[in-house]
Amino acid sequence: MSGLNSKAKRKLRRWVLAEFGDGTTAPCAMCGCLLTIDTLTLDHYPIPACLFGHLTESNVRPACGPCNAEDGKRLDREYAFLTREERRLARRRILEQIAAR
Template identity: 45%
Template sequence: MSAPAVPEPRPPAEALVAVPAPRRPVGRGTSNGNARGNVQDRARRRAWLLATFGDGQTCPCHRCGLTLDDSTITVDRIVPGIEGGTYRRSNIRPACGPCNSEAGARLAHERTHHRLTTGLAP
C-alpha cells in the first residue's frame, strides 16, 4: 500500500497578488447595445422606417435607392453616435448595409484626418 498524497502547501495570503480584469477593447465609438434598445425596439424602429419612407413593406435606401425590406434595412443615424446622435425618429433614416457601413468608415477617416492635421480631437 502506498502512502497518501500530501497536498502542496498554499502560499501565504500576503503573497497572493490581485490580477486586474482585462480591459475591453475600444471600438469605433459606436453606441452600446442598450442605446440601440432591445430586439422589440429595433423591430419597431425598422417597421416605422418602412412605413414612413416607403409603403410599409419596402422603402428605398436614402443613399443609393436600393429597395429594402425588413430583412435588408439598417438604421442610419443622421447625426452619428460618436457626435451624440441618438436613435430618435427625428435622427434616423433607412439605409442598406453597404451604404451604412461606408458612411461609418468615412466618418472614422474624417476624424483621423482631423486629428492628424490639427492635433485636436474632433
C-alpha cells in the same frame, strides 16, 4: 444600434419602412435600392453616432448595409482626431443648421 433592445429596433425599423416607404419596403437613402425589414439598417442621420447621435425617429433614415458601413467608415475617418468636446461642438453646429432650415 447600441442602446436599443431588439424589440425597440424592430419597432423603429417598421416605423422607417412606413415613414420612408410603403410600409413593407423603403429605398436606401444613399443608393436607392429597395429594403425590407430584414435588409434595412438604420442610419444615424443627421447626427451621426460618432457625434453622439441617437437612434430616434428624428435621427434615422433607411440604409442598406454596404452604404451604411461605408458612410460609417467615412465619418469615423472625418471625426477620428476630434476630442470629445470638439465632437460635441460639431454636433451642436449640425443641430443649429437643422434649426435654421
